[in-house]
Amino acid sequence: DGGITQSPKYLFRKEGQNVTLSCEQNLNHDAMYWYRQDPGQGLRLIYYSQIVNDFQKGDIAEGYSVSREKKESFPLTVTSAQKNPTAFYLCASSGKSHTGELFFGEGSRLTVL
């Protein structure tokens, strides 16, 4: 089935460690996005990519990094510079029609101890 796969679903890390969250899609979508979700805050855009080898900062990019070496993959690294990394992270993609519909993965819950 076509869709977006995020892994791992749950992740625990010690403070000061970098962490990479995986996002893979087989929808042949050009655009991919990373959002962060905190209680009472809605979804906030971290990074997005419209095409391979290109990506743009979103509203809360500080302390995060991404790469887009393949169309199917858009991994997110949460670096030690991110002051409050504990959150739920959602990856999404959209197709060329640009009607705005995003297809979401099931999310990754990161807890920093």
Place this chain on the structure above:
Amino acid sequence: AQTVTQSQPEMSVQEAETVTLSCTYDTSENNYYLFWYKQPPSRQMILVIRQEAYKQQNATENRFSVNFQKAAKSFSLKISDSQLGDTAMYFCAFMKPHSGYALNFGKGTSLLVTP
């Protein structure tokens, strides 16, 4: 910057009744898209309904309909004949033109449908 405001953090409705969720937004754009997404306890985001700003007719999807007031920058969601499965977080979203077609989300409304 576009902002999306959902003024109702929590709402409750009885099964089979109708409920309306509010959303307002701020933009200087003339062409844009608006969305309502549903996030059930499984946390999987699901598109409920989409509205194109240049269309005056309000979008409808089965029991879900919107009241789109462009001049007032208001985009409310009406759920008719509420069902227990409608219990979820509901997010209003605005599509940012010229920003990679990313969505700008409100903070959400938690809807509880009771028997």
